[in-house]
Amino acid sequence: MDLELRHLKIVRAVADAGSLTRAATVLGLAQPALSTQLKRIERVLGGTLFVRGREGVRVTALGELVLERARVLLPAVCELQEDARRFARQDAHGYRLGGTHGPLLGGLVDRLAHHEPGVPVTTYTSWSEKEVAGGVADGRLDFALVGVCGESAPPEPGRLAWMEVARDPVYVMLAEDHPLALAARTEIDLAELAAEAWTDVPGDGCFGDCFAAACVRAGFTPACVYETDTASCVHLVQVGRAVGLCRATFPATPGVVTRPLAGAPLVWRHLLGWHPAARAAARAADVLAHARAAHAEALGRSAGAPALRAGPARRAAPWTAA
Template sequence: MDLELRHLRIVRAVADAGSLTRAATVLGLAQPALSTQLKRVERMLGGTLFVRGREGVRATALGELVLERARVLLPAVCELQEDAVRMARQGVRGYRLGATHGPLLGGLVDRIARDEPGVPVTTYTSWSEREVAGGVVDGRLDFALVGACGESAPPEPGRLAWVEVARDAVHVMLGEGHRLAGGGDGPGRGIELGELAGEAWADVPGDGCFGDCFAAACVRAGFTPVCVYETDTASCVHLVQVGRAVGLCRATFPATPGVVTRPLAGVPLVWRHLLGWHPAGRVAARAGEVLGWVRGAHAEALGRAGV
C-alpha cells in the first residue's frame, strides 16, 4: 500500500488533537477504526509515530519527521487543487459574482450588462460571508460582494484581496405609525438607541460580528433587546410594517411603503461594503473596473434611499 494524503491527514489530526479519542471525533471516525488506520500508516512508514501517556499521545522522532513534512505537503496540495480549478476555468468568459444580502449586487449586474452587453453574468447569494468568500478561494466565483461590521476583518484575509467600496451608518426601520416615525424634529433627525428600549427587533442573519456589536451598543445605551427576529428581508419589512418590531438596515435600504428609516444618533453601528477577489483569479485584472461599477451602484442606492 502506498502512502496517501488521507494518511497524512490522520497523522496531523492525531498530533493536533493530542489524543486518539479527540482526533476520531474531529475526523468523524470511531476510535477503534482510527487506531487501526494509524497502525497501517505506521507499518507503511516502518515505525511508531506516537507513544501514549496519561495526558494523551506524544509524537516520536519519526512522528515529528512525518508531521514536519505533512504540514508542508497538505497545504501545498490544497493550493494546487485550487489553482488547477481556477486555471481550468480560465477560458470561461464572463463574470461569476457572489454576494450576501443587499442592493449592490443588482446594481453591479445592471452596470456590467450596460457596459459589456452580451457578456454572461452568473450570481450566487448566501447569508454567509465566509461561504461567499470560500467560493472565490476555490475558483467557483470571481468576485465577492459582502459586508463587515465596523472595523472587523473580512473573511479569508490572507488569501483574497479586499477593498472597501463604501461605509454606511446603520439606520433603524420604523413602521409609519411608530411614535418616532415622524414628529416635529423632521425625518432626518437621529434617533437615540436608548429611545428604542423595550422594542422587539428584526434583522437579517449573518456569520459576522454584527449581532454581537448590536448587543454591545444596546448595553452601552442602557438596555438589553427584548428579542431579535433573525429572518429574511421581506419578513423583516413585514414585521416593521405591522408594528411587531423595529428593524436594522443600512443607509442604502430602498424607500418602502409603510416603512420609515432614520439614522441612529451618534452612529453606534457602521457597515462596510467590501469587494473581494483572488489575486490569481481569471478576471482579477478587471477588479478596478468592477470596483468602479460597485461604487456607482452604491451611490445610486443612496439616491434611491433619499440619503
C-alpha cells in the same frame, strides 16, 4: 510499493493521535488494517517509525524525519489542489458574483450586463458572509460583495483582497404612523427607541453584538429582536409590530419611514473581495468601480438619500491578503 501521499497522512495521523486506536478512529479504519498499512509504510521507508507501548506510540528518529517532511509536503499539495481547482473553475470571460442581502448585488449585475452585453454574469446569495467569502477563496466565485459592521475585519482576511465600496450609517425603519415618524424628525436618538421591539435580517458577522453594545451605551437592552428575512422585517415595521435596522441604501417603501440614528452609533461598510491569485483579480478595479457606482445609484433611490448628500461616504484603506 511506492510511497504515496495517503501514506504520509497515515503517519501524521498516528503521530497526532498518539496511538493506533485513536488514529484508526480518526482515519475511519479498523485498527488491524491500520497496523498492516503502517508496517508496509515502514518497509518502504526502511525502518521503524513508531515504537509501540502500553500508553500509545512514540516517534522514532526516522519517524521524526518523515513527519518533518510530511508537515511540509501535505499542506503544499493541499494548496496546489486548491489553486488547480480555482484555476479550472475560472471563466475568463464571465463574472461569478456572490453577495448577501441588499440592493448592491442587483445593481452590480445590471451595470456589468449593461457595459459588457453578452458576457455571462451569474450570482450566488447567502445570509452568511463567511460562506460567500469561502466561495471566492476556493474558486467557486470570482467576487464577493458583502458588508461588515464598523471596523470589523472581513471574512477570509488572510486569503482574499478586500476594498471598501462605501461606508454608510445604519438607519432605523419606522411605520409611517409611528409617533417619531409623524414628528418629522431628521434623526432619532437610539435611546428614544428603548421600549420598542426590533427586527433585523440574520448574518454571521458581529452586527448583532455591535447593535446590542450600542443599545447598552444608550442605556437599555432590547426586549425583543425578530431575526427574519427582509420582506418579513418590512412587514413587521409596516404593521407597527417592530422597528427595524437598515442600511442607508434601503429603497423607499410604502408604509415605511427611515431615519438616521443620532451620532451614527452603528456603521455599515460595503466591501468587495477577490482572490489576488485568481485571473479575475485583473478585473477587480473595473468591478470595484461598478460596485461604487451601483451604491451611488442605490443611495439616490433610497429614502435616506437626503441625509447623506452632505458628502461622499468615507473609504478606508484596503484589506489585502497576507
